[in-house]
Amino acid sequence: MKKLLITGGRVLDPKSNRDGIFDILVEEGKIKAIEENIALEDVPRIEAQALWVMPGLIDMHVHLREPGFEHKETIKSGTKSAAAGGFTTIACMPNTQPVVDQASLVEYIQIKAQREGFVKVRPIGAISKGLQGEELAPMGEMMDAGAVAFSDDGNPVVSSSLMKKALEYASMWKAVIISHCEEPSLSKGGLMNEGEMSTILGMQGIPSAAEEIMVARDIALARYTGCRVHIAHVSTAAGVELIRRAKRQGVAITAEATPHHFSLTDRAVEGYDADTKVNPPLRTQEDVEAVLKGLQDGTIDVIATDHAPHHRDEKKQEYKLAPFGIVGLETALPLAITHLIRKNILSPLQLVEKMSLHPARILNLSAGTLQVGQEADITIIDPQAEKKIDKNQLYSQGRNTPFHGQSLYGQVLYTIVDGIVVKNLEWIEKGE
Numbered sequence: 001m002k003k004l005l006i007t008g009g010r011v012l013d014p015k016s017n018r019d020g021i022f023d024i025l026v027e028e029g030k031i032k033a034i035e036e037n038i039a040l041e042d043v044p045r046i047e048a049q050a051l052w053v054m055p056g057l058i059d060m061h062v063h064l065r066e067p068g069f070e071h072k073e074t075i076k077s078g079t080k081s082a083a084a085g086g087f088t089t090i091a092c093m094p095n096t097q098p099v100v101d102q103a104s105l106v107e108y109i110q111i112k113a114q115r116e117g118f119v120k121v122r123p124i125g126a127i128s129k130g131l132q133g134e135e136l137a138p139m140g141e142m143m144d145a146g147a148v149a150f151s152d153d154g155n156p157v158v159s160s161s162l163m164k165k166a167l168e169y170a171s172m173w174k175a176v177i178i179s180h181c182e183e184p185s186l187s188k189g190g191l192m193n194e195g196e197m198s199t200i201l202g203m204q205g206i207p208s209a210a211e212e213i214m215v216a217r218d219i220a221l222a223r224y225t226g227c228r229v230h231i232a233h234v235s236t237a238a239g240v241e242l243i244r245r246a247k248r249q250g251v252a253i254t255a256e257a258t259p260h261h262f263s264l265t266d267r268a269v270e271g272y273d274a275d276t277k278v279n280p281p282l283r284t285q286e287d288v289e290a291v292l293k294g295l296q297d298g299t300i301d302v303i304a305t306d307h308a309p310h311h312r313d314e315k316k317q318e319y320k321l322a323p324f325g326i327v328g329l330e331t332a333l334p335l336a337i338t339h340l341i342r343k344n345i346l347s348p349l350q351l352v353e354k355m356s357l358h359p360a361r362i363l364n365l366s367a368g369t370l371q372v373g374q375e376a377d378i379t380i381i382d383p384q385a386e387k388k389i390d391k392n393q394l395y396s397q398g399r400n401t402p403f404h405g406q407s408l409y410g411q412v413l414y415t416i417v418d419g420i421v422v423k424n425l426e427w428i429e430k431g432e
């Protein structure tokens, strides 16, 4: 009987509204007890005084790149990066080669992840065959094979009629559609946010209206069908405001924001560093403030990384040619602690809601909480520890982070999946 005792940590569990000092006993991969004092000798122990003990973080927007783009990331390297970042479950997007648009590929990813993965992987199936936006992919059979949601992420679903059908089908399995909101006739050819900065830098812009229009359309479709839609990586003040209003009116809509969209503006593009090139693009100060407000007032339910690794040779190209994307798994928690907790935008319990409980709810996963009987997926962090981000020391194969050299607060010390410590202090000591 494998046991693990976590003592004296600040246990944060929004589902049971628990925020206090407790001991947690793990046995056989499950949480066996949460009590003020568990006296047990001869049990492996983690002393968690001054640390936060949270339900394992869940990232519902990750690009693992396998199959097809293993030079960017593999299931192995991506899940190792996730473990390093405190994530115990990640949902991966289907824009691989081949596209995950049928049951066999959903199965393939899960088998590969079970064999080589450090954390749990839940595949997201494509909405349309080959992400072509023309014909619906077989959602039912992908659901049966283990898909947890559907998305054409990377591409918008341009046809409103296809999107309406997708919402109706997905709702038959109570699955959510995750929408990449971008009106392509406006965004096409754009490299960064359209505005003062793009004019100064002489680069073609992506107007915020490209996002706003698609968010508005998806709200209309969710309202009309009564089906659930989740807005990926909302980045604009207008997008946040539309979601806020729709929620007030009872539309079944949820939304996520990425750490880069709540912590950087388009000023970061000034040096033409392609690691700042991302879709949707980094926006203005006003947009960042709106995203922060949206996180604070509950308009934005989830923090998701949109971890989008690319090979360094691809990102080394000039801004115009480099692909869109930022790696996020290992910087998400420090960015959240630094920009949200230390600035009192969110309470610790609200942070855990957005990084664990809410993504679990949206994807219908029985995770995201620390309660007796629950699978022991646990993340332990030191919220005070300060660390400099070094892109050359990431576990991800991707090096494309605009946060290189930044000193951030909050360090993940242990990541525990089904009671097994998959990341521990040795990683840190070895500098592995």
Ligand SMILES: NC(=O)N[C@@H](CC(=O)O)C(=O)O
Residues within 6 Å of the ligand: 063, 095, 153, 154, 155, 180, 277, 278, 279, 280, 306, 308, 309, 324, 325, 326
């Ligand atoms: N976010 C990005 O800039 N890129 C993502 C696709 C996406 O999430 O839209 C990718 O797959 O590289």
Ligand SMILES: [Zn+2]
Residues within 6 Å of the ligand: 153, 154, 155, 180, 232, 233, 279, 280
């Ligand atoms: Zn996207």
